[in-house]
Amino acid sequence: MGLLQFFYSNRAEVWSLTLEHLWLVGLSMLLAVAIGVPLGIVITRRPILNKPILGTANVIQTIPSLALFGFLLPMPWLGDRAARLAIAALTGYALLPIIRNTYTGIRSVDPGVREAARGMGMTDWQLLWHVELPLAMGVILAGVRVATVITVGIATIAAAIGAGGLGEFIFRGLAMVDNCVILAGAIPAAVMALAADFLLGWAERHLAPTSRS
């Protein structure tokens, strides 16, 4: 059976698995940003936390993804639902680039600018909100972009624990030794990764204030 034909005759399933995949990735990224950016900010303020936080995120990222899904399986609340577990694991993977880029972005703000802002009487919050975060925005978004592309790929493995997504096709295809089925999962996932890369790259160029001319 040809690839196009397979896509056509299974379009409903391709579509629903793509949406499922998108949902897994989207929710994980929202969580990762909601956790990672504040943590990145915290370690610019409390350097003592730098090593433990970046270290933990680093360790999470080095665990092979299939193993991480397996480790989380016996967890009380997480193990109840496969999607819940997959989102927790994917969030964990996305954290490192986001925390690291938030930290680096803020640290690379010109110290002269920071000192002038403080010298003018900005509070720490005002400094963060009006100066550091806007100036670090490009770097932070670059981190979100890397994390998103990685997450789209890793999310295919979530199918191994029954969390759904485009990995379903890939695992099914592997079991059936049918390249068509594998590609039915791999191609939409690759397209999704490219689209995310493009969109976030665009956001990076247009939302980061320093690149405005």
Added chain:
Amino acid sequence: MIEFRNVRYSPDGKRDTISGFNLKVESGETLVLLGQSGCGKTTTLKLVNRLIEATEGDVLVEGRPVREWDPIRLRRRIGYVIQEVGLLPHFTVERNIALLPRLEGWAPERTRQRVEELMEMVALDPAKFRHRYPRELSGGQRQRVGVARALAADPPILLMDEPFGALDPLTRAGIQCEFLALQARLQKTILFVTHDVREALIIGSRIALMESGRLAGTYSRAEFMNTDEPAVAAYREVLRIGD
């Protein structure tokens, strides 16, 4: 207005960058801190707006020790201009100047008028420059914006750290003249840091000479030109070569 009483500052608890420092800046005068790089001029300046805190002794602003001031309130009463950097690169000229009025919650109309007034004061055409970003300005223009921003909330005190240091000699001479005219009108209390003796003589109503963290002496222009002290004589020597 600003007073240093026996101030010592040691960043690491071992070596003193400032010690035995006594100085009084009178209301309405421009006191220039003159000294070589690394002699503690900038540190002295930062002690005033509490960007750093004295290890020993007191710095008084308006008769009150700075450690008793709320640092944010203190800094908003003191304009701060530093060399080259310091403008927020992601803000337009207008927003840079309006920084403090906005933080202080001024009405938009009042802020807009104040920005216009200040831009005219520092000879920048509001219509032309208001919406530009700092990197679209020349060094001299950036420095004018820096001065306008420091003056925005009409602070009684200005701290200036080599504000004209990065400018070419001609631009610098021009902006120094304008600065003098402006100061004659505004009568702010100014503590001005420079390593350039020529600038010190042009700008300063008094000159305080610093040497490795200590005050070597304060002089009026005439005293500076006539004293026999070797430290001052060395600076005069530089002037002679320049002539």
